[in-house]
Amino acid sequence: MNWSSFSDFLAMGGYAFFVWMSYGVTALLVVAEVAWVVKQRRRSLARAQVQRSIREWSST
Amino acid sequence: MAIHWFKYAAPASFYGLAGRMIPWFTGAAVVTTLVGLYIGMVLAPTDFQQGDSYRIIYIHVPAAWMGMFTYLVMAGWAAAGVVFNTRLSGMMVQALAPTGALFTFVALWTGAFWGRPTWGTYWVWDARLTSTLILFFLYIGYMALRASIDDPRRADRAGAVLTLVGVVNIPIIYFSVQWWNTLHQGASVRPGSSSMATVMLTGMLVMAFAAWMYTIAISLARVRSIIIEREQHSAWVGELLVAEGHGRPSGTSEALPGSNEQGAR
Numbered sequence: 001m002n003w004s005s006f007s008d009f010l011a012m013g014g015y016a017f018f019v020w021m022s023y024g025v026t027a028l029l030v031v032a033e034v035a036w037v038v039k040q041r042r043r044s045l046a047r048a049q050v051q052r053s054i055r056e057w058s059s060t
Numbered sequence: 061m062a063i064h065w066f067k068y069a070a071p072a073s074f075y076g077l078a079g080r081m082i083p084w085f086t087g088a089a090v091v092t093t094l095v096g097l098y099i100g101m102v103l104a105p106t107d108f109q110q111g112d113s114y115r116i117i118y119i120h121v122p123a124a125w126m127g128m129f130t131y132l133v134m135a136g137w138a139a140a141g142v143v144f145n146t147r148l149s150g151m152m153v154q155a156l157a158p159t160g161a162l163f164t165f166v167a168l169w170t171g172a173f174w175g176r177p178t179w180g181t182y183w184v185w186d187a188r189l190t191s192t193l194i195l196f197f198l199y200i201g202y203m204a205l206r207a208s209i210d211d212p213r214r215a216d217r218a219g220a221v222l223t224l225v226g227v228v229n230i231p232i233i234y235f236s237v238q239w240w241n242t243l244h245q246g247a248s249v250r251p252g253s254s255s256m257a258t259v260m261l262t263g264m265l266v267m268a269f270a271a272w273m274y275t276i277a278i279s280l281a282r283v284r285s286i287i288i289e290r291e292q293h294s295a296w297v298g299e300l301l302v303a304e305g306h307g308r309p310s311g312t313s314e315a316l317p318g319s320n321e322q323g324a325r
Contacts, residue, residue: 003102011106012113012115013113018177019112019172022173025166025169029166048301
């Protein structure tokens with residue numbers, strides 16, 4: 001354990017701005033990418049469902 | 061039915077395989093990220109020269125490696141697509157590009173916030189930085205090219221050519237610190253000899269492994285959506301919707317509410 005307290009950890013030896021800008025933006029981008037992939041999956045399934053309905057409807 | 065399964069064998073079977081692999085790679089990504097961050101951010105000591113600003117290394121180096129390696133994997137799929145004309149290849153290239161772009165951007169971004177305290181500047185037109193910026197533009201260019209071509213198969217071929225031409229940039233990035241005088245430091249990690257303390261090196265390698273697991277998990281998840289989108293006219297996707305419980309079973313076709321009059325016939 002390198003730190004004596006949590007505030008010590010947050011301060012990053014005076015480099016808090018640089019370290020947390022790096023980690024923060026990376027975390028944000030990863031969360032955004034995961035959310036985008038989840039959304040893309042829902043959308044592709046919904047579109048495929050519409051295609052399937054059209055196929056069934058036009059074959060009756 | 062059987063004939064459709066045969067016809068779409070590759071993407072259809074890969075869809076299921078990817079679905080089974082995703083939970084494992086996701087789990088591995090989460091666990092290794094937590095372990096890597098614990099080693100790097102909690103256990104590892106402060107650097108005697110750079111202070112705690114060096115801790116950016118645990119994202120910067122894995123992201124830079126992943127940005128380059130993802131491009132090589134893309135180029136491999138692109139080559140396979142050109143040679144064998146398989147549809148899955150183009151889909152994999154398409155699925156990998158956004159994540160490669162993300163990691164390359166993260167490498168540039170964290171590099172800027174590491175450069176400021178250590179070099180005194182966020183950006184410099186040094187060979188390593190410039191060639192990495194070009195890599196980012198190659199990813200963006202690939203995605204823009206795809207987006208501008210309506211036919212997915214044509215987009216696959218055009219994208220494959222762009223990807224294969226751009227691969228020349230990867231050795232340029234890798235060797236830039238040897239070929240030119242750069243502000244960017246040389247490699248700290250080489251097979252057999254590394255100039256880093258063991259605990260720091262361990263944290264960085266665990267984070268690099270985490271980046272691998274994440275990239276595999278997210279691109280498999282993305283390729284599944286791409287497969288569904290591009291094969292949505294095929295019967296197997298219809299069957300799959302039923303099997304996975306996303307759609308109504310065949311026969312109950314009140315389908316598309318309100319589509320009776322302005323239908324798609």
